[in-house]
Amino acid sequence: MTPAPILEVSGVGKRFGGFVALESIDLIIARGERLGLIGPNGSGKSTLVNCLCGTLRNETGRILFDGHPLDGLIAHERTRLGLARSFQLPKPFHTLNLTDNIRVPLLYTVNARPGHRLSDEQVEARCRELLHEVGLGDKARRLPRDLTQVEMRKLELARAVATEPRLLFADEAMAGLSPSEIEEILAVLFRLNEQGITIVLIEHIMRAVMSFSTRLVVLVAGQKIADGAPQEVVRNPEVERAYLGE
């Protein structure tokens, strides 16, 4: 028997005034998957992520996270349940150093869940560990404004990982990066997936998406038009028509 999916999205819809951003999206994400979510600009990818993470409220549809209904839960509650996201444009806490940037989500998720709380020393150690994992260990006391683009992206991911998620949405974590930098980020994501985190990669960079994803979902104008193995989806004529990738 296949294990229960980690996320079940049924009929999720979102409007902004007269504009339909999402139209009845159905999606099942299996545990441990590497899902790629692609689509042209304005297709609703970020809106979908925002609705799933609780930043926006969807008007219709239900979302079940590990069997737990998410209706009515706001963003920080969903994060505490184990659903994390990184932002398209990095949003660091600019007056806090890198360690504190990691400490905030750590204190407010891991230490806020029922069960054992980490002591101050353990928190400090875990922050250093997380920074080290993304290669930012030696910049622990620096401020975000001293970081390069790719380092900021890594910080974003590290912050999301600090919450000990079971499902992570990586929202365009690679936009504007050089090929070798893209490889760095991909390596981080692969490693996280090996540790057991289900990852949804929202991306435009087809090479990255194709090498990373075990399944591909395509959104166009707020509708899901394809869902399946990457090689097949890419050959789908509708997908070719609507979205000519890199």
Add this chain to the structure above:
Amino acid sequence: MAVSLDLLVNAIVAGILLGGFYAAVTVGVTISFGMLDIANIAQPAFILLGSYAAYIVNSYLGLDPILIGIVMLPVFYLLGMAVYRLYYYSFESRGEQAIQGLAFFFGLLFVGEVSLVLIFGVDYRFVEAPYIGPSLHLGLVDLPLRMLVPCVTSLLMIALLQLYLSRSFIGRAILAVSQDGVALQLMAASPMRIKQIAFGISTATCALAGTFLIIIQPVEPSIGRDYIGRIFAICVLGGMTSFPGMVTAAMLIGIVESITATFYGPSWAPAVAFGFLLLTLAVRPAGLLGR
């Protein structure tokens, strides 16, 4: 309570006239806050500046206050552009926290009021004009000219502004920048220049609004504070960017304030607008006519 029809009708009519004036007071903020996302809480200071300017010229040269207001339009326009430049170079371009911008305008509001106290004292000032005093009588209804003239002029001003914003190139650029500054940049128009013009227009409206104010009632420096709640309540209730929405909201608040003043006493008027503001923010941030 036995409600006299006469009183009620006159309260409503007075409220409508008041609403027309309130629209003039608010249109500047609809542009600066609704369209440009600049929380210009110093708006009442500019309005009072307009009132006192009208007072000075009117008492020394005897010119008609509304004429003075029109003549002052370019002066206030330049003032607004200068204030925006200062704001832009100090805050917007530095990406500072919102707090510094708010503190800046609060400082302006405060310095404005205190400067007026230092220069003019706390005595009430008023202007003289042929239409301050007489009223039109239409059956049940009294239409004081000192309220009718500003109301009509105000609606005219707002209609002209609406026309300008929707027809002229600069006007449409302003509407564009309020929706997407980046797109505007790609069209090779500078958002900063457009916003400067828009803020200038927003301040220019205060020249006339200030004149209307001193026609309707005598002014002294601290009455500006009563207008903060009203201005932002009307702006939010009106849907932030919509002129028709703003006028509707202004009329609504004007009528409720007028009825409250007639039947419960005038000292409760400032609380009405605030009540509206809280209610709108709590229930329908998109305003009456939606965004």
Add this chain to the structure above:
Amino acid sequence: MRNGFFWIAAAVVGTAVLVLTRVFFTNEYFFFAAYVVLQYVVLSTAWNILGGYTGYTNFGTGAFFALGAYSSVVLHKMPTLLHGSFDLTIPQIPLPIMIVVGGIVSGTVGLGTGYLTLRLRGVFFAIATLALAIVVQTLIVNWDYVGGSRGIYIIRPALAPLGGGYIQYLYTLMMVLAVISVGIARTIERSRLGLGFAAIRDDELAAEAGGVPTLRLKLIATTLSGALMGMAGAPLPYYVTYLDPTSSFNLAYAVNSVAMPVIGGMTSWIGPVIGAILLGTIQQLATVTISSALNLLIVGLLLIGFVIIAPNGIVGLVQARRRARGARMQTQPQAARAA
């Protein structure tokens, strides 16, 4: 410095200043002036918890402050009211209890305002606080029991607890409040709560996504800030002996409680203290020489000036100089090696 040590150090400093000034200063005027400066320490620190730490601007300090003052008036008149209407005799309510009540009243109003407006952008909260000041003033002006627009006379008790004059007693109470508020501010700074506040200030969306319950924390900040302001206002009736809406809602409180943290520096507990002591003392000295309106004009101009030129305040300027010196020392040896 560990937090416990800070509280002890602050208490020691406060007590030392208290004892020394009460013993050596015989001129009553000192205590009148010092009361006002200490009051501003509390107001600025309270404002900064919501403003500097959490990033939400409150322009209605006057409302929270006056609510504290007027709740004391209500309590002051309570024994007379109960005796007259219900034939109940209760003793005069002691000032420390009035302070606590003032804190509860203002804290609740802060909570209410926050609940209604904090789910929206910070700008709406700021505007709501501006309007709140007007509304609370309107309510007080229309409430005859506390004097309405005519104002009310409050008689200072003849005997002050702990001996000495009544004004020295007020000064002592305000010193205690100042130490408490500074202690609270610093404790918050070093705690998980403070980190949460800073995250909200820096990027509220990211904080929320990171698990920070932003609405709850903002409400805590608003309530705490309002409560401290109310506590600062509670002794005011006994200080001025004649309380009226125009003076108690004086714009001076609103502008000073913003200017002092901005000029002192909003990121640390010490900024509001520096700003309050500096500006407060200057204003107290200046009121004897220049008009109060000119006084306030200067404060307003300083606020605008600092916000444009030195947005991080005096503390920010000091930190910047230290960083620049540190960077210079790092580059100089390299330059020497390159030569």
